[in-house]
Amino acid sequence: MDTKSEDLASVKNVENTEQPILQIKNPVVKVALQDWEDLDKDLVQLELDNDQYKKKLEEMKVLQKKCLAGIAHQRYRLKKITEALKPVKHLSEDEEKAVNALQMHMLKKKSTFRDYEDNLPHRNGLYLNIILGQVNISLLNKEDKYLYKQDYERFKLTLSNIILILSLLLVLGNYIVDFSNIRWADSILHFLLVWYYCTLTIREQILIVNGSRIKGWWVLHHFVSTACSAITLIWPDSYSYMQFRTQYGWFILYVAFVQLLQYQYQKGCLYRLKCLGQRHDMDVTVEGFMSWMFKGLSYLLPFLFMAYLFQLYNAVILYQLSYDPRCTEWQVPVLAIIHLILFLGNMSTTLLVLKQKFTEDIKNIKKFYKTKYRFNNSKPKIM
Ligand code: COA
DSSP states (O other), X not given: OOHHHHXXXXXXXXXXXXXXXXXXXXXXHXXXXXXXXXXXHHHHHHHHHHHHHHHHHHHHHHHHHHHHHHHHHHHHHHHHHHHHHTTOOSOOHHHHHHHHHHHHHHHHHHHHHXXXXXXXXXXXXXXXXXXXXXXXXXXXXXXXXXXXXXXXXHHHHHHHHHHHHHHHHHHHHTTTSXXXXXXXXXXXXXXXXXXXXXXXXXXXXXXXXXXXXXXXXXXXXXXXXXXXXXXXXXXXXXXXXXXXXXXXXXXXXXXXXXXXXXXXXXXXXXXXXXXXXXXXXXXXXXXXXXXXHHHXXXXXHHHHHHHHHHHHHHHHHHHHHHTSTTOOOTHHHHHHHHHHHHHHHHHHHHHHHHHHHHHOOHHHHHHHHHHXXXXXXXXXXXX
């Protein structure tokens, strides 16, 4: 018995020995006292469960450390074997066969380690360490990872809806009311965008730590977008601002609309990946998933490319504006460069993603897709 239970026992003894025997006649008080006694018995069991839980947690931590050290050791040995084999040349046919088989085994081992790591804690990385400190944000099973990803997509959906409504109000409202005198209304939208993109960068880092394969550019894109919105927020209410204001409003509106389409695509992918993980679910196959994905992409891509062209157009207009003698704000040329960077990064990454998707080896990705969200849950939740 630990000190806490001993304390409780001594309190009970004191109560039993020192309290006089009371005459209780009121039925409500009687029932309450009886309930309390029952509750007291349950507390003993609860204490035992809690002790067991604490013990298991300690054991789990020890096992986690052991597994992590084991994986690191295995990786180190694999690296050494690979290095040792590198300079070896002029092998006989049998030796070559043996080396090839060994390399295949090593590749399989590496993929097994990645599976093991899915259930082990991960390091936060510099950015999360700075923002969150040493708190552990590892999600230790695929179901939690799936739910977090779902939550991330929902967050984007909610914010995109709000941004769409706000920008619609500001852009269309401009034709009815003269918004040029109420710059603060624009500032609300720009501030919201700063907060939104900033939050996305944090959520995306958490996803990456937990095994998401988001391309580095999309995360960088959100950092650059944060800077873009912050610079627009502090852009003084001037001639150049008023020249660009309506165009930028339409741009924000259009991007929010594209984000809604992206949500539909990502939701579809996520839902099908989860179905693929249900071992006995025959409704979705990898081929079926890929065919749906390409259909979804062919629907989404024209809208995405339009958004990228809009970014290029923004860059051109801002660049021209920066040469206007009435334009004295540093924000104008800086924003022109930022919009150009966004255009180049988005365009090149999207083309790269498409190239990868068309050249990916179906054999390699089959296992990956099937096991990405494999966990025991019979019915997939629809977002
Ligand atoms: N933001 C966040 N995550 C993204 C992402 C984005 N823009 N694009 C892809 N991902 C994620 C996917 O959800 C997936 O995550 P997971 O590993 O956790 O399952 C991972 O990155 C790999 O995705 P991938 O297979 O490379 O691409 P995809 O098929 O999911 O999406 C596109 C491809 C082109 C549709 C997508 O990248 C996209 O919508 N890009 C446009 C981004 C954008 O907003 N541009 C600005 C508009 S102005």
